[in-house]
Amino acid sequence: MTLDRDAATHVAQVLSEALPYIRRFVGKTLVIKYGGNAMESEELKTGFARDVVLMKAVGINPVVVHGGGPQIGDLLKRLSIESRFVDGMRVTDAQTMDVVEMVLGGQVNKDIVNLINRHGGSAIGLTGKDAELIRARKLTVTRQTPEMTSPEIIDIGHVGEVVGVNTDLLNMLVKGDFIPVIAPIGVGANGESYNINADLVAGKVAEALKAEKLMLLTNIAGLMDKQGTVLTGLTTEQVDELIADGTIYGGMLPKIRCALEAVQGGVHSSHIIDGRVPNAVLLEIFTDSGVGTLITNHEPR
Numbered sequence: 160m161t162l163d164r165d166a167a168t169h170v171a172q173v174l175s176e177a178l179p180y181i182r183r184f185v186g187k188t189l190v191i192k193y194g195g196n197a198m199e200s201e202e203l204k205t206g207f208a209r210d211v212v213l214m215k216a217v218g219i220n221p222v223v224v225h226g227g228g229p230q231i232g233d234l235l236k237r238l239s240i241e242s243r244f245v246d247g248m249r250v251t252d253a254q255t256m257d258v259v260e261m262v263l264g265g266q267v268n269k270d271i272v273n274l275i276n277r278h279g280g281s282a283i284g285l286t287g288k289d290a291e292l293i294r295a296r297k298l299t300v301t302r303q304t305p306e307m308t309s310p311e312i313i314d315i316g317h318v319g320e321v322v323g324v325n326t327d328l329l330n331m332l333v334k335g336d337f338i339p340v341i342a343p344i345g346v347g348a349n350g351e352s353y354n355i356n357a358d359l360v361a362g363k364v365a366e367a368l369k370a371e372k373l374m375l376l377t378n379i380a381g382l383m384d385k386q387g388t389v390l391t392g393l394t395t396e397q398v399d400e401l402i403a404d405g406t407i408y409g410g411m412l413p414k415i416r417c418a419l420e421a422v423q424g425g426v427h428s429s430h431i432i433d434g435r436v437p438n439a440v441l442l443e444i445f446t447d448s449g450v451g452t453l454i455t456n457h458e459p460r
């Protein structure tokens with residue numbers, strides 16, 4: 160495809176207007192968590208792939224961590240395997256773990272890799288098992304109510320938490336102009352597989368890479384109060400209150416926790432963004448106000 164004169168003039172104008180934004184992020188790493196709910200349509204997936212390729216083309220380094228909860232749910236349903244969640248985490252028995260590994264490491268990962276490559280990027284798909292990219296251990300979930308004298312431990316099976324990230328591998332890929340696309344499967348000390356919430360993996364990868372931004376793409380406008388107003392610039396204390404009074408629940412729990420932890424761990428800012436909005440990633444970067452919920456330890460830009 161070639162540009163005609165009018166189109167070329169338009170591109171030149173837009174590029175020149177975008178230059179201050181591009182300069183701000185050139186050479187910086189942005190970790191983007193692409194949630195399964197934001198993969199609803201081919202149009203959304205194509206928009207996402209184009210955004211990521213464009214970022215790389217102008218010198219920004221995207222690292223993608225993807226989810227795939229709804230896609231795992233679909234296959235479990237077809238196989239008549241029941242699924243339930245505790246605090247936004249899927250209870251994962253051995254059979255479910257097999258399905259998670261197949262869907263995330265196979266179908267979803269390769270779909271995203273293929274799309275990015277078809278739009279001109281060079282994506283490499285990885286699970287946490289490749290070069291032990293994501294080392295993990297079993298996640299302990301506890302629950303305590305005012306009536307209980309000590310916390311109860313809830314076993315949610317093969318669900319993990321991140322204990323280490325192979326940054327050498329990621330840095331090598333980024334330097335080689337590849338776009339890493341990571342499925343949230345961790346590997347334990349004995350080679351066992353762990354199902355890890357993709358938000359948590361994205362947060363830990365962002366921390367380990369000392370990323371400029373962690374962007375969590377989801378299926379809602381941002382973190383909202385009970386009236387539906389998008390909240391932004393929250394402190395840890397405010398988030399704790401919103402969890403205690405039930406405003407934050409389910410899948411938003413791991414999301415907001417990892418957004419806060421990433422910032423405390425040195426990431427400049429975390430963003431919870433509506434992935435259903437076309438070109439959500441570029442909108443966040445190329446606008447002064449940004450979109451969705453911003454969590455930062457610093458003065459907003």
Ligand SMILES: Nc1ncnc2c1ncn2[C@@H]1O[C@H](COP(=O)(O)OP(=O)(O)O)[C@@H](O)[C@H]1O
Binds near residue numbers: 378383384406410411
């Ligand atoms: N305070 C809140 N603000 C916005 N969404 C919330 C809130 N509390 C819970 N949620 C729920 O969290 C969901 C996002 O989490 P999840 O479905 O796990 O997304 P993803 O698959 O993108 O990780 C929202 O769709 C909403 O149902």
Ligand SMILES: CC(=O)N[C@@H](CCC(=O)OP(=O)(O)O)C(=O)O
Binds near residue numbers: 194196225228318354
């Ligand atoms: C432990 C746990 O819950 N793992 C998630 C992993 C996928 C994920 O996080 O996908 P989304 O981001 O699309 O929700 C799961 O099994 O659904």
